[in-house]
Amino acid sequence: MWPDDRWLERAVPMAVRQTLIVLERAGCVDFRGWATAARAYDPSTGRTMPPLGDPLRRQFVRLLSHDFELAGSAVRGSDRERPQRHLRDLIDAGLDENFVVTYALALDRKIPAKQIREHYRAAAAGRS
DSSP states (O other): OOOOHHHHHHHHHHTTTSOOOOOOOTTSOOOHHHHHHHTOEETTTTEEOOOOOHHHHHHHHHHHTTHHHHHSOTTTOTTTHHHHHHHHHHHHTTOOHHHHHHHHHHHOSSSOHHHHHHHHHHHHHTTO
């Protein structure tokens, strides 16, 4: 499959106990976040992707625990600060938007990538 948010959202649930082959190409979403969360095999290195450290992994778990807030508005929602504080920590750790979104998709398929992207951008704008 060629990685983009829509295909990752659909393919990940179908890959339970199966092999999912994801091919990179120019112009596609960078899916290192998904590959890291899935501990995917990287044929260019001959190794599986290294895991995130525990503090960052915990930030993702905390972020995704706010599924109701993530489903709301990233700009006007009264509870938008709850997930965005975790997103700011991930941004401060140097994780880019694609990494955060695709890692989150690998962990939790209930929250649409579009919503995570909107909250990421709002959190990043609040950092400027």
